[in-house]
Amino acid sequence: MNPLVSRERPAEALLALEDGTVYRGRSAGAGGEAFGEIVFNTSMAGYQEIVSDPSYAGQIVTLTYPQVGNYGVSAAAMQSGGLALSGLVVRDMCREPSNWQIEGSLTDLLRKGGVVAIEGVDTRALTLRIRSAGAMRAAISTEDLDPRSLVARVCKAPGISSHNFVPDVSTAQEYVVPAAGERRFRVVAYDCGEKRGIADGLAAVGCETVVVPWDTPARRVLALGQDGAAPDGVFFSNGPGDPTQVEATAQAARELMGKVPVFGICLGNQLMALAAGATIEKLPFGHHGGNEPVMNLLTGRVEITAQNHNYGLVFESLGSIVPEESGGFAEHERDLRAWSERHVAPVVMNERFGRVRLTHVNLNDGTPEGVQFLDVPAFSVQYHPEACPGPHDSAYLFTSFARLMAGDLDCLDIDVREGRRF
Structure with a gap:
């Protein structure tokens, strides 16, 4: 087994949007909760540059490409000194990446950065939902797994325009x-x-x-x-x-x-x-x-x-x-x-x-x-x-x-x- 990755069983996670849509999945980053505005990114590669882009502060990013994390992460690809995004949504998180430059996995980077992430989500359906309803408030949680409760809390959360990030x-x-x-x-x-x-x-x-x-x-x-x-x-x-x-x-x-x-x-x-x-x-x-x-x-x-x-x-x-x-x-x-x-x-x-x-x-x-x-x-x-x-x-x-x-x-x-x- 690659010593840079972990095979521990991921916890259950829930993604909720303010329009009432919910998606169940598995934790792919830090445990806890993240609230923010949900958006989607259509890039087919460059996930580390995306998650380290400070412009994503206050946002939960959905990556439309289905498999994420397959070539790991390295210090050279970082676009800032840390991770500013609120959360990450992916279809399939690769937990055993392979690359001659590998210094760790994306999951480990998210955990170290305290970023809550969810995998196992139908990101195609989620992207169509965002394109239809627009960018919305959302939350990812590994703690509150009650859909009604999490949606209600999302609806009470402040919008992205309420804070200077x-x-x-x-x-x-x-x-x-x-x-x-x-x-x-x-x-x-x-x-x-x-x-x-x-x-x-x-x-x-x-x-x-x-x-x-x-x-x-x-x-x-x-x-x-x-x-x-x-x-x-x-x-x-x-x-x-x-x-x-x-x-x-x-x-x-x-x-x-x-x-x-x-x-x-x-x-x-x-x-x-x-x-x-x-x-x-x-x-x-x-x-x-x-x-x-x-x-x-x-x-x-x-x-x-x-x-x-x-x-x-x-x-x-x-x-x-x-x-x-x-x-x-x-x-x-x-x-x-x-x-x-x-x-x-x-x-x-x-x-x-x-x-x-x-x-x-x-x-x-x-x-x-x-x-x-x-x-x-x-x-x-x-x-x-x-x-x-x-x-x-x-x-x-x-x-x-x-x-x-x-x-x-x-x-x-x-x-x-x-x-x-x-």
């Missing part, structure tokens, strides 16, 4: 991540739950990154460049929960945009939108997985992307369409796939920051996936160019940020794989 996962103090090779830029990154893959992406394009807590004042950031000068750029990271709860970071974005080049990913995109006075909406069941098709409206290329969010920008709330810069069109489209069909990247006039261009659109549901501020050096995307896990079609965005800091305002219409401008 960012302070729970942000760094407590500043630290520096060196560039990989020659240092070209000094960047300050707001850690709202930043994945290690993002830090690696910044380092790969020559960024020495000073990582700061989520609520660091803008004036402090502007003094963190070389010899006390302003930094070459500022980055706003991914993170968990409702972006309207993260007002301190949104205020910092409001003060920094226009003073230094700015790049945002996922929650960072939402916070930059809030800084511009835009509206954020909650999506029915969010985007979680590694196979979301996104069109770059500036190049016409479709990127297969990794995503993890339940909230998104309402593009029309940024301002009115500027027809002369939007192919002559004057009206907003609720389904933004209309712009991809027209091969037009529309521009709006924002009261605070001037012109803003829609750069990326989700081809599954027509939601906005990226914007560029044309009158201040800033852009952001809703998805994860660093992947971890997922495809690397969008890794060029780190190079785009480097180009922006170097003064190239047309940084998004360059295909770095072919080295040419569209």
